[in-house]
Amino acid sequence: MRYVLLLYLSVLLWSCGDDNAYDTDFDAGEDFTDSNIRVLSIDTMTVEMSTMKFDSLITSDATRILVGQYTDTVFGKTTASSYFELLPSSYSISNDAVFDSISLFLGYDNYYYNDTLQTSSIHVKRLTSKVKPPQGNSFYNTQSIAHESQDLGVISFTPRPLGGKDSVEIRLDESFGEDLFERIQNKNISTNDQLREYFKGVVLQPGEDDNGAVLGFSTTSGNTYLRLYYSTRETEEATVKYTDFTITTGNSPATFFNGIVSEDSNTLFSNLTSHKTLLSSSDTGNRTFIQSGRGLATRINFPSVRSLYDIQGTGTVLSAVLKIKPANTYYDKNLSLRDTLNIYVVDQNNDITEQLTTSESTALQAILNRENQEFNDVYFEVPLGTYLERLLTATREDRSSIILIPNEYSSSIDRMVLNGENNEDYKATLEVIYAVYDENQE
Secondary structure: OOEEEOOOHHHHHHHHOOOHHHOOOOOOOHHHHOOOEEEEEEOOOOOEEEEEEOOOOEOOOOOOEEEEEEEEOOOEEEEEEEEEOOEEOOOOOOOOOEEEEEEEEEEEEEEEEEOOOOOEEEEEEEEOOOOOOOOOOOOEOOOOOOEOOOOOEEEEEOOOOOOOOOEEEEEOOHHHHHHHHHHHHOOOOOOHHHHHHHOOOEEEEOOOOOOOEEEEEOOOOOOOEEEEEEEEOOOOOOEEEEEEEEOOOOOOOOOEEEEEEEEOOOOOOOOOOOOOOOEEHHHOOOEEEEEOOOOEEEEEEOOOHHHHHHOOOEEEEEEEEEEEOEOHHHOOOOOOOOOEEEEEEEOOOOOEEEEOEOOOOOEOEEEEEEEEHHHOEEEEEEEOHHHHHHHHHOOOOOOOEEEEEOOOOOOOOOEEEEEOOOOOOOOOEEEEEEEEEOOOOO
C-alpha cells in the first residue's frame, strides 16, 4: 500500500472543512490530540464497480407525466407512457347548454431528455380497465393498463419544453366528447364512481417509430386537464363555458403512474433479470451504467477497507472521496449529465437500507466537478468518509455497498455511463485521508 506522510495536521483539518466532498464526522478526542500523529494520504485501496437493475420502481409517486421515446446505442429503446384517470370538480351542466368540443391540455414542466428537434407524437387512448393497482396501493414502471387500440386523439409536433407555448393541446374525438357531455347534462353521470364506469381514464403513448425526446408534463390541475367546452345563451350572444377534468395524485390506491420500458435484448443489460444480479465493470469495457425510471444503478463496494488495520498504530478515517469520471463519448447536450447523484446503501441482496447523510441528517451527494469542462475533464466527487469509518469500525463484517442514482429517480429517464475502476481513460479512484496515532505514548 502506497501512502504519503502529510506535514501538518492543521492544513488537513482546514481542507476537510464543511465541503460536501470531504464530509467527515471525525471528532478529535483526548487520546488523539495527546498522541504522535501521522496523517496518511492513500489512493490505492481496491474499488469494485458493477451495474445492477431494480426489478421495478414505484412510479405512481412520480412528480410528472412522462411520455416519449428514444433509442441509443448503449441502452437500447426507452419508451415512457403515462396512465391516469381524470375527474371533474362538479357534475353540473345546464339544460340549455350545447356541446362545442373537447381537448386534452398538457402543460410542460420544463423536463425533457434527448433530442427535442425531432418530431414527437402523443397518442391518447381510452382505458378499458380502471386505474387501480392489481395489488397494494402503488403502480410500478413495468406495469400497464388495458386500453382501446384506436386513438381518442393524436398530435405530432416539435416540442418546445423551455420556450414558446407553455402547453400542448390535443383535440379529442368529438363523438366521445358529445356523449360525455350529454351523460353529465342528463344526470346519467353525477358521481365519480359513475364516471369511472363510463370513462376510466387515458394512456398517453409515443408513436411507435418516434426517436426524439421523452417529455415531462405537469400533473397539477392548473397546467394539465381535459377541457369539455360548451356554450349557453344567457343573453343574445352565446357564452362559452367549460368543465375541466384533472389528474389526482397522491391517492391511495394510486390513480396515476408512468410506465417505462426498455427493449434491451441486444444490450449489455439483457441478463440483468433480477436485482440480485450484478454486471461487473470488467465485463462491460470497464464501465458502469445508470438509468432513471428503468432502474439501472451503479453499485460500488470497497473490499480492502480493513487493510487499513495493517498500518501500525490506532487510526481513524478523516475523509474519503471517490472520484468517478463519466465516459466522454457517452454524453452530449441532448444526453446530458446531472450535476449531482444521490448515495444509497444496499445490503448483500441489493435492497436499499438507507440514504447516506451527514451528522446533521443532510443528504450526502456526489458532486460533478466541472472546473475543466472545456477539456472534457469532468468527474464526480463522492464523499464517503463517514461510510468508510463505519465499515472500518463495524463489530462484524459489513457486506453493504453503495449505489449512485440521480434525484427524481422514478420521475425521469436520465442515463449515464461511468468509467470503472480499471478504465484506461480515467479509472475510478478512492482517496482516503487516514490519521494514525499511538495511544501508548506517554
